[in-house]
Amino acid sequence: MPAIVLIGAQWGDEGKGKATDLLADRIDYVVKFNGGNNAGHTVVVGDEKYALHLLPSGILTPGVTPVIANGVVIDLEVLFAELDALSARGIDVSRLKVSANAHVITLYHRTLDKVTERFLGKRQIGTTGRGIGPTYADKINRVGIRIQDIFDEGILRQKVESALEVKNHLLVKIYNRRAIHADEVVNELLSYADRLRPLVADTALELHRALDSGKTVLFEGGQATMLDVDHGTYPFVTSSNATAGGASTGSGIGPNRVDRVIAVVKAYTTRVGSGPFPTELFDESGEFLRKTGFEFGTTTGRPRRCGWYDAPIARYTARINGVTDFVLTKLDVLTGLAEIPVCVAYDVDGTRFDEMPVNQSDFHHAKPIYEMFPGWTEDITGVRSFDDLPKNAQAYVRALEAMSGARFSAIGVGPARDAIVVLHDLV
Numbered sequence: 001m002p003a004i005v006l007i008g009a010q011w012g013d014e015g016k017g018k019a020t021d022l023l024a025d026r027i028d029y030v031v032k033f034n035g036g037n038n039a040g041h042t043v044v045v046g047d048e049k050y051a052l053h054l055l056p057s058g059i060l061t062p063g064v065t066p067v068i069a070n071g072v073v074i075d076l077e078v079l080f081a082e083l084d085a086l087s088a089r090g091i092d093v094s095r096l097k098v099s100a101n102a103h104v105i106t107l108y109h110r111t112l113d114k115v116t117e118r119f120l121g122k123r124q125i126g127t128t129g130r131g132i133g134p135t136y137a138d139k140i141n142r143v144g145i146r147i148q149d150i151f152d153e154g155i156l157r158q159k160v161e162s163a164l165e166v167k168n169h170l171l172v173k174i175y176n177r178r179a180i181h182a183d184e185v186v187n188e189l190l191s192y193a194d195r196l197r198p199l200v201a202d203t204a205l206e207l208h209r210a211l212d213s214g215k216t217v218l219f220e221g222g223q224a225t226m227l228d229v230d231h232g233t234y235p236f237v238t239s240s241n242a243t244a245g246g247a248s249t250g251s252g253i254g255p256n257r258v259d260r261v262i263a264v265v266k267a268y269t270t271r272v273g274s275g276p277f278p279t280e281l282f283d284e285s286g287e288f289l290r291k292t293g294f295e296f297g298t299t300t301g302r303p304r305r306c307g308w309y310d311a312p313i314a315r316y317t318a319r320i321n322g323v324t325d326f327v328l329t330k331l332d333v334l335t336g337l338a339e340i341p342v343c344v345a346y347d348v349d350g351t352r353f354d355e356m357p358v359n360q361s362d363f364h365h366a367k368p369i370y371e372m373f374p375g376w377t378e379d380i381t382g383v384r385s386f387d388d389l390p391k392n393a394q395a396y397v398r399a400l401e402a403m404s405g406a407r408f409s410a411i412g413v414g415p416a417r418d419a420i421v422v423l424h425d426l427v
């Protein structure tokens with residue numbers, strides 16, 4: 001089972017970091033293939049808590065080679081700050097490989113992300129402000145800066161100058177900000193060149209060789225299916241392909257190499273930022289989920305919007321990604337609820353939709369149709385086998401599984417590394 005893709009099933013923060021960490025002692029490589037430091041993964045190891053943004057979560061396990069592949073956008077200041085912070089805590093980060101083709105987030109991308117959001121006012125996307133969208137826009141527009149450009153000062157300067165020629169017009173004339181000088185950007189990027197050089201590799205070639213020699217590679221998606229630029233709730237999405245297909249384009253391995261697609265799904269739903277969210281709660285139930293599940297962003301600290309499990313979204317995720325296994329997380333958060341509603345379909349202006357409507361306005365109007373499940377009161381954080389879960393918790397999990405389009409292979413019952421019930425081996 002050499003190539004495994006792990007992705008988010010909902011709008012992010014499903015617990016992908018913990019799931020990756022869980023698998024890491026059985027894998028050789030962990031590859032981040034999309035996004036950048038907009039991601040925030042919290043991994044709890046014993047008494048230690050790690051918050052990772054740009055680095056893949058598998059980096060915490062000794063012996064694993066972490067890879068930042070071509071599909072990622074890299075903020076070099078964040079990269080080295082994160083590496084230094086992990087090193088200071090005794091984590092070996094020396095194996096990290098960075099693709100020469102990955103794009104670089106510069107000062108002007110971060111600035112443009114913030115000013116365009118402010119300019120949008122009420123229509124803002126609620127981005128993380130890390131420069132993700134403008135960097136991917138430049139990539140698609142063929143005016144981006146790549147990691148390899150940093151090693152050729154002449155080319156770097158030429159590219160930065162020509163990008164700034166247009167962007168300074170925007171910054172000064174439209175957004176009323178100061179112009180950015182090319183030297184400022186070029187000098188900052190060049191200051192990382194010496195530290196960066198030994199990390200840079202042809203990561204696609206290295207991953208091919210690893211797979212050919214029987215190594216196990218885990219492709220760890222950032223963000224999630226509903227935030228995917230093609231398949232999510234556009235325009236309220238991130239700017240990359242967070243779905244399983246992104247693992248192929250974002251790392252340079254053929255789609256036929258992927259053996260398994262694991263989707264991480266929360267036992268309820270959360271979302272950060274703007275955009276439609278049919279099961280969102282505005283009452284004390286939403287407050288309960290936020291407080292009990294500690295639903296505050298790892299990256300921006302924003303309170304996450306909370307709502308019930310949405311089965312049409314899980315089925316959509318199963319289809320779009322070719323999901324073979326779900327990891328259900330945070331079941332413990334639901335403990336204590338008398339009844340747990342699950343969205344089984346939508347009512348859109350009087351018409352029933354059993355599946356995700358393709359039309360965005362329909363999804364904006366979608367009202368959840370709920371089925372109710374009885375809750376449980378027993379503390380489940382110490383449970384390690386499915387049969388030891390309260391009967392109502394078992395029934396809830398089996399009902400979700402039946403509605404979600406793929407088998408449930410593991411169930412998270414707490415934030416700790418070992419707080420998991422495994423039903424089917426994932427590696």
Ligand code: GDP
Nearest residue numbers: 013014015016017040041042330412413414415
């Ligand atoms: P990611 O972005 O998908 O990696 O998820 P985040 O780390 O942003 O958010 C998930 C949060 O839930 C983290 O704080 C995890 O420590 C925590 N977590 C993961 N699995 C479980 C679980 O099964 N139960 C509980 N209570 N917390 C969990």
Ligand code: IMO
Nearest residue numbers: 012013038039040126127128222223238272273
């Ligand atoms: P992980 O990997 C949750 C959301 C932002 C915003 C939208 C676009 O931790 O699950 P961007 O800065 O990417 O242009 O913002 O996407 N967003 C996330 N929400 N978890 C994430 O990552 C996210 N990464 C981006 O809140 O709505």
Ligand code: MG
Nearest residue numbers: 013040041298
């Ligand atoms: Mg997160």
